[in-house]
Amino acid sequence: MQRRILLLVCGVALVGSACGKSVPMIAPLSPVLSSQRVFYDDQTGFPDSVRLVVKDQSVWESVWNQATYNQASPPPLPSVDFTREMIIVVGAGRMSPGDQIRVDSIGPRTDDYYVVVVKITEECQSFPADVYPLEIVRVARDDRPVVFEVKHVRAPGCT
Helix, strand or coil, rough: CCHHHHHHHHHHHHHHHCCCCCCCCCCEECCHHHEEEEEEEEECCCEEEEEEEEHHHHHHHHHHHHHHCCCCCCCCCCCCCCCCCCEEEEECCCCCCCCCEEEEEECCCCCEEEEEEEEEEEEECCCCCCEEEEEEEEEEEECCCEEEEEEECCCCCCC
């Protein structure tokens, strides 16, 4: 039995080295801290699902105006140093009150791309109303292509 395991391990090692390719290291993702959250609201000017990376001032101004569109007194535009930072915008589209969207974690997955993990939490019961959850976070700038990974979960206590 030990001999078969040894042969299997050696066989896998030989095949791997014969292909000449190494498996890329996958870096752990960083959780998004509450201090990185710039904005969250359930009634924004984004009625549809959105995944957006903002890397310049003019786009940022447009996104902020749309995000705060339904507020009677919109907050002032937060300043962003786009030479060092970028803005991640995630919206869930139409949902029920209590449902949430959050940027859960971020970071380079490999040298090839940057990952944004989005977590959508749905409440146990839906209510007869519509909300449009949107979150905006500030993160360190990265010029790799961004890939959004979405995780849908039920709220704690749902059966």
